[in-house]
Amino acid sequence: MPATKYQTGDTVMGRWPGSSLYYEVKVLRFDTRSHLYTVIYKDGTELELREQDIKTASGFQTRSRSRSRSRSPGRRRSRSRSPARTTRRSSSRTAAAVAAAAITESAPSTRRDIKLKDTLEVRLTQEDTKAAENNSNNKHEKKEENNTASKVNEKSEAKVEAEPVKNRYNLRRRKDDGDAKPAESQPEQPEDKEATVAAAPASTSLDFGGKIGAYFWLLFLPAWVLFVILQVNLEDPSLANFPPQLPPLEAFWDAQALGFVILWILFQALLHVLPVGKLSEGMPLRSGERLKYRTNGLFAIVASAAAVAAAVYQGVDLTYIHSRFLQLATATLLISVLLSIYLYTRSRYAPSDQLALGGNSGNLVYDFFKGRELNPRIKSFDLKFFCEMRPGLIGWCLINFAMALAEMKNQGLDAPSYAMILVNLFQLLYVVDGLWNEEAILTTMDLMHDGFGFMLAFGDLVWVPFTYTLQAYYLVGHPNPLSLPAVAAIVILKLAGFYIFRKSNSEKNAFRRNPSDPKLSHLKTIPTATGKSLLVSGWWGVVRHPNYLGDLIMALAWSLPCGFNHLLPWYYMIYFIILLVHRDSRDMSDCRRKYGSAWDKYCRTVPYRIIPRVY
Ligand SMILES: NC(=O)c1ccc[n+]([C@@H]2O[C@H](COP(=O)([O-])OP(=O)(O)OC[C@H]3O[C@@H](n4cnc5c(N)ncnc54)[C@H](OP(=O)(O)O)[C@@H]3O)[C@@H](O)[C@H]2O)c1
Numbered sequence: 001m002p003a004t005k006y007q008t009g010d011t012v013m014g015r016w017p018g019s020s021l022y023y024e025v026k027v028l029r030f031d032t033r034s035h036l037y038t039v040i041y042k043d044g045t046e047l048e049l050r051e052q053d054i055k056t057a058s059g060f061q062t063r064s065r066s067r068s069r070s071r072s073p074g075r076r077r078s079r080s081r082s083p084a085r086t087t088r089r090s091s092s093r094t095a096a097a098v099a100a101a102a103i104t105e106s107a108p109s110t111r112r113d114i115k116l117k118d119t120l121e122v123r124l125t126q127e128d129t130k131a132a133e134n135n136s137n138n139k140h141e142k143k144e145e146n147n148t149a150s151k152v153n154e155k156s157e158a159k160v161e162a163e164p165v166k167n168r169y170n171l172r173r174r175k176d177d178g179d180a181k182p183a184e185s186q187p188e189q190p191e192d193k194e195a196t197v198a199a200a201p202a203s204t205s206l207d208f209g210g211k212i213g214a215y216f217w218l219l220f221l222p223a224w225v226l227f228v229i230l231q232v233n234l235e236d237p238s239l240a241n242f243p244p245q246l247p248p249l250e251a252f253w254d255a256q257a258l259g260f261v262i263l264w265i266l267f268q269a270l271l272h273v274l275p276v277g278k279l280s281e282g283m284p285l286r287s288g289e290r291l292k293y294r295t296n297g298l299f300a301i302v303a304s305a306a307a308v309a310a311a312v313y314q315g316v317d318l319t320y321i322h323s324r325f326l327q328l329a330t331a332t333l334l335i336s337v338l339l340s341i342y343l344y345t346r347s348r349y350a351p352s353d354q355l356a357l358g359g360n361s362g363n364l365v366y367d368f369f370k371g372r373e374l375n376p377r378i379k380s381f382d383l384k385f386f387c388e389m390r391p392g393l394i395g396w397c398l399i400n401f402a403m404a405l406a407e408m409k410n411q412g413l414d415a416p417s418y419a420m421i422l423v424n425l426f427q428l429l430y431v432v433d434g435l436w437n438e439e440a441i442l443t444t445m446d447l448m449h450d451g452f453g454f455m456l457a458f459g460d461l462v463w464v465p466f467t468y469t470l471q472a473y474y475l476v477g478h479p480n481p482l483s484l485p486a487v488a489a490i491v492i493l494k495l496a497g498f499y500i501f502r503k504s505n506s507e508k509n510a511f512r513r514n515p516s517d518p519k520l521s522h523l524k525t526i527p528t529a530t531g532k533s534l535l536v537s538g539w540w541g542v543v544r545h546p547n548y549l550g551d552l553i554m555a556l557a558w559s560l561p562c563g564f565n566h567l568l569p570w571y572y573m574i575y576f577i578i579l580l581v582h583r584d585s586r587d588m589s590d591c592r593r594k595y596g597s598a599w600d601k602y603c604r605t606v607p608y609r610i611i612p613r614v615y
């Protein structure tokens, strides 16, 4: 071995790929070509790691047995799951399995203890994709019994390794190389030396156009919302009338509108904290901890509907929402900016292992935009979950309803038009479904991976209620009579989209929550080194994002009732295509980083991203 930082035989701490956990490993060799260290874990699993993913044991403060015991029951369980203990418990358990279990079930004794600040990303070093395709074709794939969320298919791994592998990822297991020592021959690790959770690494690859992009989005997104609101008010909101005439600045502001928005948010917060409904567990955090969320969204929308009905009964004129739309949007924008400033400020004091992986670049503007803290909470009140699921989402339905009343008033109708009814019912169904299945949001990208900053605060509070309602707003001033066959065709389209959306989201959510669910036992899966498996049949075998496909079909059904006279009501459809294509590519790179070659295998097995045979 040439002069390298670590030498053959050194006992060091190696990061478990895709996680922030470190385990004691022994250095076996260093490859001068790939600059990767081959290390062996206590249970005999071999991996190739970059130098950055290896630390000397002195850089760690490990949890002691007694400390981890003093924490929650979930954390107490973690003691029995480290790779160090696998040899005694079950020699068939791999480091992958136990690391996954440790990721899921363990937590550091105290977050502030953590010393690591380095970048801990696992880099995939693909050298020859073709060779990999030849080597690994269908070797991992098998019909799992679905009780194997943390099982690694050792036999198939062995086959892959036996062939000349040119395609190398630094996260592959190398248990079957001749010099790998069986787990049983490894010295037992002391029980109080367990995996250590590292601080969130600094974000290096930046989304949304990076730092410059963040400036752009910060200015563009609010301006766009105000622009489309001004546009939709025009008699002819076509591009020919761009730009719309700007009203005087004071026209944007109304203190009363601000008061109503604050009241609405407080009312939703009150409903959220009421001890009604289930307490659901979120997905395991990097620390292994699982946060609890009060999932009483359905109660919240029913209670809100009752409150609105009572207000209307008392003579409150909801068409105020239509006539003061611009001012309500400005007031909400102000609140979202203040909230984002609060979020950024508090994130400066948050322990670094509570920061999101993506919003920790060190650049103020980028981090402010993207969000630094993963789950900012005031006591048990989760700000991100609340904002994503309540004021904006339920506000969306309230605004749509107000637009239906405004349509009747403006056009002198006894009942809303078919088009307005369709838009209202379709979007109400979407929101109620989201609230009904509120628990499923806990397995989405936003909740699991994204920090809470301006992007989501603004997106949830302003973007959703003030732009997703544009179709209804448009119909107030731009009637579009629909024939009954057209209504029927649009309804069928909406139901088809909804079916795909709901089935695929539920399938993934059920699988992530309980991989051994008997209802899913017919599905094929691919094991990954993190212990989580990937679905490769069912909806997730049709395309890689079947839920996006269903969502897009629904979006089409929302715009069709508005006809083809203007582009504006199609704005949601266009925005949504861009949003979902971008989210899909963000998710692809996140998953490739998490799952490495298993993800590549999934992509080969399911080649299309959103639309079968098209994209
Ligand atoms: N109306 C709107 O404005 C709007 C905007 C955005 C999204 N949405 C909707 O919100 C819902 C959630 O979307 P999302 O963007 O958070 O993405 P998502 O598709 O719900 O979640 C992606 C995650 O699912 C897991 N996954 C991916 N492939 C898998 C497979 N084959 N087997 C098992 N797990 C797999 C991965 O996470 P793990 O492996 O880490 O579990 C991946 O990171 C979607 O229905 C979307 O249409 C709506």
Ligand SMILES: CC(C)=CCC[C@@H](C)[C@H]1CC[C@H]2C3=C(CC[C@]12C)[C@@]1(C)CC[C@H](O)C(C)(C)[C@@H]1CC3
Pocket (backbone or CB within 6 Å): 221, 388, 389, 393, 430, 431, 433, 434, 435, 441, 444, 446, 455, 456, 458, 459, 460, 463, 464
């Ligand atoms: C500011 C911009 C341009 C983007 C912010 C994106 C944000 C508006 C969306 C990101 C994830 C979305 C989402 C829903 C609403 C819109 C987002 C927050 C959702 C709550 C709508 C209802 C669905 O049933 C859902 C599946 C729960 C959605 C989850 C994702």
